[in-house]
Amino acid sequence: MAPPSVPAVRFVDVSRSFGDVRAIDRVSFEVEDGEFFALLGPSGSGKTTCLRLIAGFEQPDAGDILIHGEDVAGVPPYARDVNTVFQDYALFPHMTVAANVEYSLMIRKVPAAERRRRADEMLELVKLGGLGGRKPRQLSGGQRQRVALARALINRPRVLLLDEPLGALDLKLREQMQVELKALQRQVGITFVYVTHDQGEALSMSDRLAVFDRGRVEQIGAPGEIYEHPASGFVAGFVGVSNVCDAELARRLTGFVRPFTIRPEKIRLDDPEASPGDGARGVMGAIDSALYLGAATRYTVNLAGGGQLLVLEQNVDAAKPTGSPGQRVRLTWQRRHEQPLQREGGRGSP
Amino acid sequence: MTSTVVAPPSSLQRLSTALYLHPRVLLALLLGPPLLWLGVVYLGALVALLVQSFFHVDEFSGLVVRQLSLETYRQLFTIANLDVVVRTTLMATSVTVAAAVLAFPLAYYMVRRASLRLKAFLYLGVMLPLWSSYLVRVYSWKLILAKEGVVTWLGDRLGLTWLLDAVLALPVVGGPSLSTSYLGTFLVFLYVWLPFMVLPIVAALERVPRSLVEASADLGAHPTQTFRRVILPLAFPGVVAGSIFTFSLTLGDYIIPGIIGGSQPFIGQAVYQHQGTAGNIPMAAALTVVPIAIMAVYLALARRLGAFEAL
Numbered sequence: 001m002a003p004p005s006v007p008a009v010r011f012v013d014v015s016r017s018f019g020d021v022r023a024i025d026r027v028s029f030e031v032e033d034g035e036f037f038a039l040l041g042p043s044g045s046g047k048t049t050c051l052r053l054i055a056g057f058e059q060p061d062a063g064d065i066l067i068h069g070e071d072v073a074g075v076p077p078y079a080r081d082v083n084t085v086f087q088d089y090a091l092f093p094h095m096t097v098a099a100n101v102e103y104s105l106m107i108r109k110v111p112a113a114e115r116r117r118r119a120d121e122m123l124e125l126v127k128l129g130g131l132g133g134r135k136p137r138q139l140s141g142g143q144r145q146r147v148a149l150a151r152a153l154i155n156r157p158r159v160l161l162l163d164e165p166l167g168a169l170d171l172k173l174r175e176q177m178q179v180e181l182k183a184l185q186r187q188v189g190i191t192f193v194y195v196t197h198d199q200g201e202a203l204s205m206s207d208r209l210a211v212f213d214r215g216r217v218e219q220i221g222a223p224g225e226i227y228e229h230p231a232s233g234f235v236a237g238f239v240g241v242s243n244v245c246d247a248e249l250a251r252r253l254t255g256f257v258r259p260f261t262i263r264p265e266k267i268r269l270d271d272p273e274a275s276p277g278d279g280a281r282g283v284m285g286a287i288d289s290a291l292y293l294g295a296a297t298r299y300t301v302n303l304a305g306g307g308q309l310l311v312l313e314q315n316v317d318a319a320k321p322t323g324s325p326g327q328r329v330r331l332t333w334q335r336r337h338e339q340p341l342q343r344e345g346g347r348g349s350p
Numbered sequence: 351m352t353s354t355v356v357a358p359p360s361s362l363q364r365l366s367t368a369l370y371l372h373p374r375v376l377l378a379l380l381l382g383p384p385l386l387w388l389g390v391v392y393l394g395a396l397v398a399l400l401v402q403s404f405f406h407v408d409e410f411s412g413l414v415v416r417q418l419s420l421e422t423y424r425q426l427f428t429i430a431n432l433d434v435v436v437r438t439t440l441m442a443t444s445v446t447v448a449a450a451v452l453a454f455p456l457a458y459y460m461v462r463r464a465s466l467r468l469k470a471f472l473y474l475g476v477m478l479p480l481w482s483s484y485l486v487r488v489y490s491w492k493l494i495l496a497k498e499g500v501v502t503w504l505g506d507r508l509g510l511t512w513l514l515d516a517v518l519a520l521p522v523v524g525g526p527s528l529s530t531s532y533l534g535t536f537l538v539f540l541y542v543w544l545p546f547m548v549l550p551i552v553a554a555l556e557r558v559p560r561s562l563v564e565a566s567a568d569l570g571a572h573p574t575q576t577f578r579r580v581i582l583p584l585a586f587p588g589v590v591a592g593s594i595f596t597f598s599l600t601l602g603d604y605i606i607p608g609i610i611g612g613s614q615p616f617i618g619q620a621v622y623q624h625q626g627t628a629g630n631i632p633m634a635a636a637l638t639v640v641p642i643a644i645m646a647v648y649l650a651l652a653r654r655l656g657a658f659e660a661l
Contacts, residue, residue, distance in 0.1 A: 055564075055568055056567075057564050057567075057568075076567065077564070077567040077568050078567045078568075078569075078570050078571055078572055082568075083568055083569065084564075084565070084568045086561050086564070086565055087561075088559065088561055090559065090561035090562050090564065090565035091565075092562060092565075092566075092579075092580060093584070094583050094584060103566070103569050103571075103579075104569035104570045104571075107569060107570045107571045107575055107579075108570060151569065152568075152569075155569070155570070
């Protein structure tokens with residue numbers, strides 16, 4: 001591999017509006033070569049627009065997009081060395097599975113025998129060997145997804161773009177495909193840019209991710225970094241569940257007005273008489289509700305003096321009774337788990 | 351919650367409950383009338399027509415002989431009648447091809463490029479002519495195409511009289527004026543049936559998801575390749591549907607060639623003459639079977655070519 005490699009994709013202050021709506025606003029990020037990079041955000045946050053800009057279906061209003069160091073302004077989709085797996089798969093319904101997979105080779109006038117061989121190879125890779133003669137409508141959702149993947153990978157693009165590729169699958173299949181996709185990415189060594197609104201998917205699959213809100217990038221980092229050190233209240237709330245304590249509540253809990261966030265699983269539910277240990281924070285409250293989730297129980301606790309905190313307790317000991325509403329408790333947590341926030345809300349919020 | 355007052359069910363409610371509990375009765379009530387119409391009135395008439403074509407007219411008495419024979423079909427395959435069939439089929443084919451060539455770009459523009467407002471306007475433009483009387487429109491074309499009509503006047507103004515003369519001098523399709531030539535008949539057919547080609551193609555193109563076009567470009571296909579490999583095959587059933595309209599409507603029409611064009615008859619006119627003045631109902635019936643047979647062959651061919659695979 002070439003030393004200090006050029007980023008596979010680079011956005012420099014890219015903006016794109018549709019009518020009055022700013023889909024993305026001065027977005028900058030870099031995707032390393034060979035990386036699994038996720039664009040995470042709620043619907044309408046601009047992540048899909050970013051993907052369409054890389055593919056070439058949209059052109060930016062301002063800013064530069066570089067693919068492997070080359071400015072792609074004005075380069076049409078068919079001249080870009082990237083391929084896309086579409087959300088609805090976009091398989092050609094009038095062609096067989098094999099013809100779909102071979103499509104890009106057919107366009108490039110690769111001889112039929114080689115086309116056939118490479119298509120068989122790709123179908124084998126996505127575990128669809130022997131189904132080449134079928135029509136897309138004869139396949140299940142999961143199988144169609146694999147065909148879309150094989151079709152996009154057959155040309156060995158330098159960057160593969162995936163637009164919520166698992167969105168239409170049921171939970172079990174989705175989890176299975178997450179593992180397979182990740183393994184496939186390691187196997188083929190192609191840069192993946194993966195759009196999703198599912199934070200679990202982004203955390204479990206990506207090497208790094210960018211969190212989007214209302215057309216802006218909120219934070220970029222490795223999954224652990226984003227989860228443990230969310231930069232804003234928006235990230236804390238969108239990636240996993242979190243307690244965001246505003247300046248007022250922060251002052252009461254810590255004595256400082258700086259807003260912070262703390263994850264529910266970092267808070268312990270104790271006996272009211274127990275004393276917090278060294279470096280621990282303690283606050284009194286009463287259980288408002290208990291939600292039994294199987295592996296854990298989620299409590300909402302009303303704090304003495306106002307405010308609420310979520311607490312997630314692992315159900316390790318079956319003998320230990322579940323806390324019931326109204327029960328008085330002491331909440332304790334380590335100070336180092338308090339995550340100071342740069343911004344209380346998101347960048348886009350008023 | 352206060353207690354609910356339960357009113358005794360009205361007769362209408364009882365009826366709807368009874369129908370809900372007996373779905374077969376509901377089905378019979380809903381499907382009965384259309385099946386009666388389609389089965390008895392429509393198909394029955396068609397069968398009666400087919401049967402009539404196997405009767406023949408006695409040459410001496412001029413009366414219809416109600417006995418099944420192929421006599422009428424023997425007469426059909428004489429040169430004079432075949433001439434009518436060939437002329438009509440050629441006209442229907444050229445009208446269909448020209449309509450498809452004109453309609454496709456228009457339909458494509460309406461679906462893929464035009465703004466919502468422009469699209470509504472274009473829809474209106476395509477359909478508006480269908481709201482006025484067909485006869486009025488055909489007679490207007492007579493005025494447009496006549497020797498003293500608009501086209502001649504415009505050609506004169508633009509100094510293009512030579513072009514009009516050259517076109518009219520063409521063998522077979524030309525004539526003394528546009529309104530008395532096959533070219534004129536062709537133009538009016540094309541005008542009258544064009545909406546029937548545009549609308550099915552629009553419907554077919556609407557069903558091609560934009561993502562398929564993007565996927566094709568994403569996989570390296572130039573716009574022309576995308577058109578040939580993805581858009582055209584997927585919209586082709588629409589073209590076939592439109593061509594069924596334009597082709598069969600042209601095959602059966604007897605008004606347009608009666609008003610605009612030469613003196614040689616088309617199938618529709620021949621049918622009209624045979625069943626009217628000549629009183630030769632069997633021949634009229636046999637001539638009507640011809641377009642049906644041609645359409646059957648045409649559809650079989652279209653199926654062979656894979657026109658319905660994308661449906």
